[in-house]
Structure formats: C-alpha cells, structure tokens
Amino acid sequence: xxxxxxxxxxDLGTSSMKCGxxxxxxxxxxxxxxxxxxxxxxxxxxxxxxxxxxxxxxxLKRVADQAxxxxxxEAVLLTSQAQTFVPVDESFSPLCPGIVWLDSRADAEADxxxxxxxxxxxxxxxxxxxxxxxxxxxxxxxxxxxxxxTRAAAFPxxxxxxxxxxxxxxxxxxxxxxxxxVYDIRRRTLNGRVLDLLGLTPGHFPEVADAAxxxxxxxxxxxxxxxxxxxxxxxxxxDQSASAxxxxxxxxxxxxxxxxxxxxxxxLLPEPPDDLGPDEIAGISPVxxxxxxxxxxxxxxxxxxxxxxxxxxxxxxxxxxxxxxEADRAIRHCLERFRFHLSRIERAARPERVRVSGGMTQxxxxxxxxxxxxxxxxxxxxxxxxxxxxxxxxxxxxxxKREARDE
Numbered sequence: 001x002x003x004x005x006x007x008x009x010x011d012l013g014t015s016s017m018k019c020g021x022x023x024x025x026x027x028x029x030x031x032x033x034x035x036x037x038x039x040x041x042x043x044x045x046x047x048x049x050x051x052x053x054x055x056x057x058x059x060l061k062r063v064a065d066q067a068x069x070x071x072x073x074e075a076v077l078l079t080s081q082a083q084t085f086v087p088v089d090e091s092f093s094p095l096c097p098g099i100v101w102l103d104s105r106a107d108a109e110a111d112x113x114x115x116x117x118x119x120x121x122x123x124x125x126x127x128x129x130x131x132x133x134x135x136x137x138x139x140x141x142x143x144x145x146x147x148x149x150t151r152a153a154a155f156p157x158x159x160x161x162x163x164x165x166x167x168x169x170x171x172x173x174x175x176x177x178x179x180x181x182v183y184d185i186r187r188r189t190l191n192g193r194v195l196d197l198l199g200l201t202p203g204h205f206p207e208v209a210d211a212a213x214x215x216x217x218x219x220x221x222x223x224x225x226x227x228x229x230x231x232x233x234x235x236x237x238x239d240q241s242a243s244a245x246x247x248x249x250x251x252x253x254x255x256x257x258x259x260x261x262x263x264x265x266x267x268l269l270p271e272p273p274d275d276l277g278p279d280e281i282a283g284i285s286p287v288x289x290x291x292x293x294x295x296x297x298x299x300x301x302x303x304x305x306x307x308x309x310x311x312x313x314x315x316x317x318x319x320x321x322x323x324x325x326e327a328d329r330a331i332r333h334c335l336e337r338f339r340f341h342l343s344r345i346e347r348a349a350r351p352e353r354v355r356v357s358g359g360m361t362q363x364x365x366x367x368x369x370x371x372x373x374x375x376x377x378x379x380x381x382x383x384x385x386x387x388x389x390x391x392x393x394x395x396x397x398x399x400x401k402r403e404a405r406d407e
Contacts, residue, residue: 003072007395008060008063008228011239011387012158014038014100015047018388019059021067022077024396026246026389030066034059039097043104046097049086052158053165057222059282064226073228074217076166077391078235079242080159082179083134087141087152092164095148099137106136113181116197123191125272125282134180138198153204159235160206167216167233171207174284175237181376183208185272185284185291190278211286212398213238234398236391237293238285240266240294246390247357248382250287250397253349257338259358259366263300265341267293269348277344286394288401293348295341303330304360313365335359335373342374353377357386 004023006089011018015038020031036055039046064073083101086094113129113136114120121127129136134157141149157180158166160172177183182198182205184191190202207214215232217223223230236242244266247256255267272282274293281294308317319330345351354376360366361380371378383389 003070005074006067006071007075007077007307007392008064008073008163008226009079009236009388009391010056010060011242011391012052012056012162013239014081014084017056017059018385019056019063020385020388021063021071021073022385022388022392023071024392024399026393028385028388029068029071030063031385031388032059032063032066033056038100038102043102045102047084047100049094049098049158052098053162056162057165057225061226064228071159073226073231075215075226075231075395076233077212077395078159078163079237079239079387079391080157080176080231080235082157083132084158085134085137085155086158086161087148088154088156088161089151090153090344091155092156092161092170095152098158098161101132103137104131106131106133106140107111108145109139110136113197116171117197121276122274123184123186125179125185125276126181127240127276127278129181129260135182135194135198136162138182138200154206155204157207159312163233164236166218166222168218168219169207171214171216171235173211173214173235173237173239173286174208175211175286176235177206178284179238179281184264185282188284210284210288211241212395230358234395236394238262238283239387241283241286241292242387242390242394243358244268244292244390245286245393246383246386246388247355248353250393252290253351254355255342255345255349255351255353255376256357257341259300259334259356259360261300261301261359262298263334263337263341265295265345267345267349267351269293273348275357280344287396290334293345295344297337297341300337303333306330314360315333315365318360318363318365318369321333321365331369335369338370339373342376351376353379355379355381357382 086098
C-alpha cells in the first residue's frame with residue numbers, strides 16, 4: 001500500500017530552527033529544535049552561515065531518520081526569518097560573518113534611503129526604510145566596506161544559502177525576499193531604482209517566484225545523506241506568514257493575533273494598503289494571489305510582564321481584572337492595543353473571526369476579556385509548530401492548484 005505523503009519542513013528562526021515531518025493536512029508527525037549561536041558586539045549582530053547550514057542539515061537528517069512508518073517524504077520545504085544575509089564569492093563561500101536582522105549598524109543608511117526612495121512604502125511594504133532591513137545593510141556594506149562589497153558575487157538570505165547547500169541552486173520566494181526592500185511587491189520584480197542606488201545587477205540576487213511555485217531537486221549526495229529520493233525543495237514564505245497559515249488563515253479577511261513578547265496581528269488582503277503606519281508591514285502572501293498586512297505593538301508583552309507581580313500566572317493576573325491598580329492599567333492597555341490593531345485591519349478587510357495565540361491565551365480569563373471586547377468570534381488556535389504545519393499547507397495548496405490545471 002502507498003504510504004502517507006509527507007514533507008521534511010525546516011523553519012529557520014533568528015537563533016534556532018525547528019524541523020519536522022509534516023503531512024499535507026499540516027499534521028506534524030515528529031519534530032525537533034536545534035540552536036545556533038549569534039555573535040553580538042555592541043550594535044553588531046552576526047552569525048556563522050556555514051555553521052548554521054551544518055546545523056540545518058543535521059536536523060533534517062535526524063528528523064528524516066525519525067519519520068514514522070508509512071510516511072513517504074515527497075518534498076523538503078523551507079520557511080525562514082527575513083533580512084539575515086551574507087556576502088558570498090563566486091563559489092558561494094561567505095566573505096564575512098552573516099548579518100542578522102537584529103544588527104543595528106545601518107541607521108545612517110536607512111535615513112539616506114528614505115531621502116532617495118520617497119515611494120518606499122508603496123514598493124517595499126514598510127512605511128520607511130529601517131536599519132534592520134536587507135537593503136539598509138547592503139548600502140552600509142557599499143559605503144563602509146567597499147572592498148568586500150565589490151568582491152561579493154551575491155548576497156543570499158539565510159534560506160537561500162541553505163537552499164543552495166541542498167540543491168546547488170540559488171532561489172527563493174517572493175514572500176520572504178519581498179520583505180527586504182530590494183523587491184517591488186506590487187510589480188513583483190526587483191526594484192531598478194534600488195539596484196541603481198546600490199550599484200548592483202539582477203545577477204547579484206537569487207531567482208524569485210511565488211511561494212512553493214519554484215523548486216529544484218536535492219543534490220544526489222544530500223538525498224543519499226538524508227535517506228530520501230531526489231525530492232523537490234520549495235520555499236514557503238517567511239516564518240510569520242507560515243505560522244499564520246498554520247493557524248488557519250487562507251482567505252481575504254482571515255485574522256490571527258499573537259499575544260507574545262510582541263502583539264502581532266496578521267491578515268490577508270487582495271492588495272497591499274496605500275497608507276501604512278510606522279508599526280505596519282505589507283507584503284506578498286504565500287497564499288496564491290494575496291498580500292498580507294502585519295501590524296505589531298512591541299511593548300504589549302513588556303507592559304504585562306512588568307505588571308505581573310512576582311511573575312504570577314496569566315490566569316491569576318487576568319482573572320483579577322477590576323481590582324484596580326497597575327494590573328488593571330496594563331490589561332486595559334492590552335485591550336486597547338488589540339482593538340486598535342483590529343480597527344486598522346477592518347479598514348482594509350471584513351474579518352469574520354479572529355484567531356488568537358501566544359502565551360497570554362493560555363488564560364481562560366484573558367480569552368473571555370477578548371471576547372467581551374471584540375465584535376468578531378474569537379478562536380484560540382495555540383498550536384505547537386505552527387510554521388511547520390503552515391509550510392506544508394502552503395505546499396499542498398500549490399500542488400492542488402497544479403493538479404487542477406493538469407486535469
């Protein structure tokens with residue numbers, strides 16, 4: 001009897017990664033996490049790309065060996081953090097440590113880009129260039145390390161670098177690559193004005209296609225090491241988008257809100273908004289033909305943590321709402337930010353339900369407060385390994401569309 005079609009999925013985070021065997025419905029059959037070290041020195045934040053790729057390949061091997069009986073690996077799928085990249089030579093060997101999105105050395109370059117690119121919000125999906133962006137760090141290298149910049153044959157993001165180790169080809173998806181400021185998210189092509197400003201050509205960048213559309217097979221030696229066939233390797237968007245799909249978002253107006261260290265609200269739209277705020281990001285969704293809007297509040301988690309006296313449980317903290325004091329002020333802040341972000345989304349779409357996740361949603365009292373202050377159905381979708389599940393669902397949706405076209 002034929003086995004269950006499954007994928008090996010690798011989710012590349014900032015300092016760790018998750019890897020799992022996932023079926024087409026998003027069921028995670030087995031998974032594990034692996035960490036890699038960041039090097040910090042003041043504003044600099046760097047990572048060893050070769051070491052990171054070794055950790056990724058080892059994790060894929062371990063999970064492939066753990067695949068339950070009956071699972072047939074039919075693809076390798078990658079989802080990743082955005083922005084983190086490294087300059088490489090013609091052989092794709094790193095010329096320096098990789099630059100992590102947490103690196104804050106490109107402030108001056110971000111300001112310069114803002115002056116030179118007045119339509120940045122429309123083309124790149126950020127209100128203005130930020131120091132953390134790929135494009136800002138490319139300009140920093142050009143101005144501060146011109147010799148290294150000139151020697152570089154390419155500047156691959158971390159997912160592209162690992163994908164090349166797997167396949168021998170340099171490529172990526174428009175969801176992840178579209179968040180770096182080099183790609184025009186509306187025209188879905190490299191931004192010529194940005195290339196001219198950087199003095200780079202399309203040859204410095206990978207082949208780009210929509211999520212799960214473009215694939216190349218595993219190199220023979222990698223396939224043998226993993227114990228699988230020469231299956232296709234696909235890119236399935238950034239980790240935030242994959243997690244949203246893993247939480248159930250597939251249609252215009254679907255909304256997910258994560259209550260973690262950062263409050264992040266994510267929705268799907270037919271077109272990117274024209275009026276982005278300072279804490280909003282628009283981009284190309286991995287769901288076919290759609291865009292995403294991500295709004296975030298970096299302070300919400302910190303406000304709650306400061307008010308939780310002695311680190312009390314979320315249930316005790318939110319269950320005491322109404323007793324007054326700092327706790328009530330913190331909870332009201334969270335509810336106000338929740339409503340604010342929903343109101344921003346409601347300007348562009350009409351959500352029917354709101355899927356919520358994150359540490360705070362472990363509290364039944366917090367869920368009840370959300371339901372009392374929301375005009376939409378609130379559904380808790382906390383699930384482990386959401387990005388792994390989402391990548392498998394993105395790939396399955398693309399496969400279904402391909403099969404429908406072929407019939």
